[in-house]
Amino acid sequence: MSTLALSGPELKKTIAIARKKPLGFAFSPGSKDSEHILALDRRKSGEMLGRGVKKESGSSRVAHGSCEVVGKELRLTCDRTLSGMAKKLKKFLKANKVPLNVVVLDADGTEIESDIGDLDEDGTDDAAQAGDAEALAARWLAVRDRLAAAVDPHLGRTDGTSAKIAAVWDLAGTKAGAGEYTAALQCAAALAKLLAAAGKPEKLAPENPDTGEIAMDITRKRAFLVTRWKQVPGEIKVEIDALIGAVEARLPYERPAELRGAINARVSDLIRDMVGQINDAVDRSVSDGDGQYGAVARVAATLKSEIRCNEVVQALRQNGLVDGDRFETVFTDALDEISAALTA
Structure with missing residues (x-):
């Protein structure tokens, strides 16, 4: 034995x-x-x-x-x-x-x-049974569109990092094409980290750069940062709704409506604080003419560390009723995508 x-x-x-x-x-x-x-x-x-x-x-x-x-x-x-x-x-x-x-x-x-899938005794896929397949597909499409611009400069290059980025990108597309959206999103999360670490492939800068083009690039990046961060409240609401639904079904005596209000208040405070820090960093980068948004990248890295230790996020992760990881990854995914977009 x-x-x-x-x-x-x-x-x-x-x-x-x-x-x-x-x-x-x-x-x-x-x-x-x-x-x-x-x-x-x-x-x-x-x-x-x-x-x-x-x-x-x-x-x-x-x-x-x-x-x-x-x-x-x-x-x-x-x-x-x-x-x-x-x-x-x-x-x-x-x-x-x-x-x-x-x-x-x-x-x-x-x-x-x-x-991935087929966890139930009757062989029915969990995500499909819960009606999550369409939501996963929509989330994949949104993530794919956000990452595409950052991935594009790496395609067709032969250096090790770019080749790996291209391989993960292709794998994500293959998984999504097969309907394996959970796996595709896992690839996308890994891809965002690779992109953030790799930065944009080096290229020769023109001797007389067009200042108007630089200004437009800064404007586009700021628009992305603002737009992406505005999506976070909606994404976290999906997770809160799922948690409260589980409480209503299994622990109705815990007063779900009051619990929702308390969670919303704490999460809203957290989001406001993070948005404030991001916006301040954006303003500093724009003021300095920094098209790579170095201040935002530094703040994003700090916020990622803080979110993992945040008492509200930790409590939601350990709720015991639904998968709590998304209460953290809603924030960290957004920060990874923002960091990747900074160097695009």
Whole structure:
């Protein structure tokens, strides 16, 4: 009997820990589903687990790295991967009464493969059952349109960073084309981070730049910043509505109407504060003639760190009724997209 392989209640218990913190993982597929070995540990690294699983399985086919559970997805960031592991793992988890979608990422966070949907006992996709498919599609289209301008300068270039951006962009489009909008949005989130880190590909500046063109570029960027940030209240309202709906259905004695009012007030204060900081930074950049909006980029980076520690956001993330991650990513996605647009 393996001392590392998890299954049944023990697997379910360990997966619950992965909802709170990343764990090391190792996975070796067997010739039968029942012979798969999945090891998870909060202290051991994936590499260490991989050595143990390799010894116990007698197979060199071992993937390892770190993992965490986000919403209804088990996300595996791999130092070593195996082809087809997303499908095998999802089936293994379901057999152990731990229904989760599986997303496999490389060490840089780029999606390699995934198996999304079909979590219910009757085989009905969760998103479709909840009527979320159209909302996911609309969200993908909006994100795609916002990222397109920043991606375009990288297309057709052969340097490593631009090639990776193009590959993730293509993968996102492929996933969306197949109707896998959750996976497409995951690619888009990774893409926004790549774009923010990469900046715009260098090009020779003209000896006598057209100041009118520069002014127009600054104006366009400011318009994008203002427009994008105005979308945040509507996006957060969708998440609040979902939470209050769950409270009304399951905890009506918690006075949902009062709870909505309290949440709206706290979130509105948070948004006003963030908008104020963004607008001040925009004004500084425009005043300085900074077409790259350096002040805004710095403020956006600071706000991303602050939002993760904000007590209101943390409380909403841990609500226990609906997937709380979007209460954070509504803000961080917007900030990532703004940072990417600054260098477009």
